[in-house]
Amino acid sequence: MTGWRQRFLVRGVYWRQLLRFAVLNVPSWIEPIVIGFWSLFFLLWGPGRRGVMHNLKAIKPASTPVANFFRTYLVFWNFAWSITDTARFRETRTVPDWEFVGLEHFEQLRTGHGGAIILTAHMGSYDLGAHVFSETSTRRIVMVRAPEVDPETAEFEVAQQERARSESLRIDFNTKASELALELLHAIQNGDLVAIQGDRVTPGIATMPATLFGRTTQMPAGPFALAMASRAPLFPLFIMRAGRRRYRLITCAPIHVERRSRHRDDDLQSAIAQWSSQLEDVIRRAWYQWFAFEPYDEELAA
Amino acid sequence: MKVVRDRRDARWLPGRFNFALFRLLAYARLRAASPRRACGTILIVDRYQSAFETYTVAACVLIVFAAFGTSLFEASMSMPAACILGALFAILLAQLLAVILGAVVIPILRMVIRIPDALIVTINGAVHMALVTTAAALLAVSDSRLRYGGAAFLLLIAANALAAIVNLFLRDSFLAAERRFGVEA
Numbered sequence: 001m002t003g004w005r006q007r008f009l010v011r012g013v014y015w016r017q018l019l020r021f022a023v024l025n026v027p028s029w030i031e032p033i034v035i036g037f038w039s040l041f042f043l044l045w046g047p048g049r050r051g052v053m054h055n056l057k058a059i060k061p062a063s064t065p066v067a068n069f070f071r072t073y074l075v076f077w078n079f080a081w082s083i084t085d086t087a088r089f090r091e092t093r094t095v096p097d098w099e100f101v102g103l104e105h106f107e108q109l110r111t112g113h114g115g116a117i118i119l120t121a122h123m124g125s126y127d128l129g130a131h132v133f134s135e136t137s138t139r140r141i142v143m144v145r146a147p148e149v150d151p152e153t154a155e156f157e158v159a160q161q162e163r164a165r166s167e168s169l170r171i172d173f174n175t176k177a178s179e180l181a182l183e184l185l186h187a188i189q190n191g192d193l194v195a196i197q198g199d200r201v202t203p204g205i206a207t208m209p210a211t212l213f214g215r216t217t218q219m220p221a222g223p224f225a226l227a228m229a230s231r232a233p234l235f236p237l238f239i240m241r242a243g244r245r246r247y248r249l250i251t252c253a254p255i256h257v258e259r260r261s262r263h264r265d266d267d268l269q270s271a272i273a274q275w276s277s278q279l280e281d282v283i284r285r286a287w288y289q290w291f292a293f294e295p296y297d298e299e300l301a302a
Numbered sequence: 303m304k305v306v307r308d309r310r311d312a313r314w315l316p317g318r319f320n321f322a323l324f325r326l327l328a329y330a331r332l333r334a335a336s337p338r339r340a341c342g343t344i345l346i347v348d349r350y351q352s353a354f355e356t357y358t359v360a361a362c363v364l365i366v367f368a369a370f371g372t373s374l375f376e377a378s379m380s381m382p383a384a385c386i387l388g389a390l391f392a393i394l395l396a397q398l399l400a401v402i403l404g405a406v407v408i409p410i411l412r413m414v415i416r417i418p419d420a421l422i423v424t425i426n427g428a429v430h431m432a433l434v435t436t437a438a439a440l441l442a443v444s445d446s447r448l449r450y451g452g453a454a455f456l457l458l459i460a461a462n463a464l465a466a467i468v469n470l471f472l473r474d475s476f477l478a479a480e481r482r483f484g485v486e487a
Contacts (some may be wrong), residue, residue, distance in 0.1 A: 021404060021405070024404070024419060024422055025401075025404030025408070025423065025426055026397075026426070027426055027427035027430050027431075028350040028356055028423070029356050029359035029360050029363065029427070030360065030396050030430065031356065031360070031370055032357055033360055033363070033393060033396045034397055036398065037393050093303075093417075093421075094350075095303060095346050096346065097313075097346055097351065098344040100343070101342070103341065126374055243355060244353035245346075245350075245351055246353065248447070
């Protein structure tokens with residue numbers, strides 16, 4: 001599909017522009033009405049709705065499709081609030097309240113000297129978390145994220161990020177894996193923090209098998225290989241929406257990816273197993289915050 | 303940006319509320335609250351920060367618009383059908399107003415006077431609230447069974463106006479409360 005119609009597809013630029021318009025124009029006390037309505041509207045997005053429902057089937061095996069349908073609405077509702085908070089931060093620098101869980105690990109991350117890797121998931125507002133981290137810490141943070149599929153949306157996002165630009169935050173897109181890996185390695189060696197999402201695989205990047213909710217899935221191998229190559233600790237960090245304009249930042253104990261055996265993949269596998277176990281634990285407690293709109297296991301979609 | 307660290311009870315700071323009535327109630331609650339430390343908490347002192355206030359006002363606006371819509375439809379259809387249409391009317395009207403104000407009225411006004419981006423939401427909020435109050439007043443003077451809903455909303459508006467007057471005298475106390483929490487600007 002080309003031309004103006006593409007703008008109205010679910011990943012089209014129109015919805016981003018509409019969100020920006022809403023953030024700049026809608027009074028805060030109308031927001032719940034607007035977000036409630038649009039979360040309902042986006043339930044019409046079949047592939048996304050089915051993707052979330054498939055994932056919920058694995059997270060809550062004893063649940064019914066009807067219950068999962070309503071749970072999907074809750075996922076969309078939380079997603080809508082999260083992207084709204086992100087857009088508001090970009091436009092007006094409005095920051096939500098924060099609660100820190102695992103404060104000792106967060107302080108270690110914030111005040112440490114050497115480079116480190118932050119491994120996060122598609123939960124809450126990872127954009128907002130990275131921005132807030134860069135604002136509260138003197139450490140430079142490099143954020144890696146999946147590129148937008150739609151070219152107009154990608155252009156819009158780049159322009160938006162440029163507006164909210166901070167000296168201590170740089171955003172890279174994982175399109176060119178080999179070049180980016182070297183850049184990230186340099187960043188870590190310079191003492192920077194590198195934030196990567198470790199719960200979803202984009203085409204063209206290296207993967208390794210992992211188990212999530214008893215099902216085999218693929219996890220990105222890059223963050224673990226980077227941690228091994230740079231000898232930097234890998235901090236699992238989750239940003240969860242705890243309510244309106246309230247977020248919880250959970251920092252877990254660091255995972256050290258070390259070369260212990262002759263088989264590099266075995267060493268990586270053990271780190272990936274630790275990560276997937278932590279990810280599973282967090283998703284089990286906050287399934288309504290996992291913004292994975294595609295089935296994480298192909299068998300689930302079958 | 304004003305920030306309070308490691309204090310849970312700071313959520314009752316009046317500066318975290320927008321409407322005068324909520325500010326006053328929050329101040330009363332703050333005075334009754336005992337200091338509560340919560341390590342690893344950052345609370346922002348911003349007037350739109352309270353979830354309770356936002357959801358309560360949103361519910362009031364939705365109810366007034368829905369009751370107003372229902373009162374328009376009830377003459378020509380059964381009450382349950384009018385209620386359903388009234389609810390839909392309320393949801394669409396609340397959003398349509400924001401679109402009309404943001405996409406039509408504000409751009410026209412901007413041709414005449416300079417309006418900074420930060421003021422747009424405030425202007426839209428004031429116009430929105432004026433229209434909700436008008437709908438409540440029209441509902442209250444109608445002969446609909448729902449007129450008491452409109453009257454109740456008008457009472458809330460009056461209480462808010464009274465609270466605004468009281469808050470004028472408490473302005474220094476509000477600031478002193480913020481200072482006690484070591485608000486960092």
